[in-house]
């Protein structure tokens with residue numbers, strides 16, 4: 143049986159199903175691992191309550207551990223403390239930007255937007271601040287849809303929660 | 304009624320509200336007026352159904368009879384559902400859906416903000432998670448109230464009609480029974496009467512800003528606390544439960 147640390151390291155490599163350039167550890171979804179006898183509990187925090195990727199992540203965790211003869215795995219969702227975009231590492235934010243997704247600003251910055259004030263957002267393609275929100279809800283619950291008024295490219299913004 | 308029974312019943316109420324509204328919103332999939340709204344409404348449906356999974360899972364745990372969240376969603380008869388009448392009302396036109404969202408999200412925002420302080424740690428945790436999503440739902444509904452009310456004569460007319468039609472389901476949001484009485488004493492939930500003034504204030508502000516009129520009708524329809532619903536819930540449940548009823552324990 144592998145140690146908790148070893149299992150954690152293996153799971154740290156699992157890419158996020160929706161944004162494969164970053165891992166579930168980068169995103170702050172992977173929390174911790176508890177090992178006892180021959181069972182293993184993996185704790186993960188969902189980004190959004192109904193995030194359909196959670197089931198897939200659970201399957202990926204089991205798949206990643208299967209070659210190590212760990213089969214008695216349970217994946218537990220923890221809701222508290224609630225996931226926040228502040229858990230996304232700085233490196234991961236840079237990877238998001240390169241991938242074409244505007245990374246989340248600090249959650250305190252986003253408070254204004256919840257109250258309806260417009261927010262200044264940089265285009266991940268050309269860095270222009272001349273951007274506009276098209277829709278608060280994008281391709282997934284965690285993203286909003288924006289367009290750049292300079293390079294005319296649409297882009298996803300990873301919204302802050 | 305014991306504290307445990309009250310908590311079980313309360314979790315069903317919270318879970319059913321999310322599940323039924325989530326189901327309703329999902330009916331907009333591929334049919335919304337514009338693609339951005341298709342995404343928005345179905346994303347909100349996902350949030351709501353996700354929340355109901357967490358709450359019904361906890362309900363099953365509190366009940367302690369070995370049920371799962373799926374048993375509670377797919378095997379309970381209509382009379383054992385405790386969602387508010389508001390959330391089971393048909394989608395109608397886009398204005399009806401928006402007004403329903405607006406009334407409900409404003410209410411949920413106030414309720415879940417209080418539930419974050421609940422002495423029940425699981426409910427407090429779920430509330431802390433879900434409040435972030437409710438903020439987005441509320442902003443979406445509020446934006447659309449302004450756009451529809453202060454939009455074209457047609458959108459104004461439809462928004463006003465929707466307000467008038469949904470109005471009679473708003474009192475029930477604040478209705479309490481023995482369940483609330485027990486849980487308020489335990490510090491698990493909040494006195495809904497205390498939320499009402501704030502709710503009225505918030506919705507009045509938006510309705511006026513939308514150039515619409517706050518309905519004045521005093522006839523209010525209730526019943527869901529006793530499991531008595533409008534005719535529409537039965538159809539939702541028939542569709543939602545069909546597969547598990549026809550092929551018990553089916554998995555795929």
Ligand SMILES: [Zn+2]
Pocket residue numbers: 265266267268269270290291292293294295
């Ligand atoms: Zn650009």
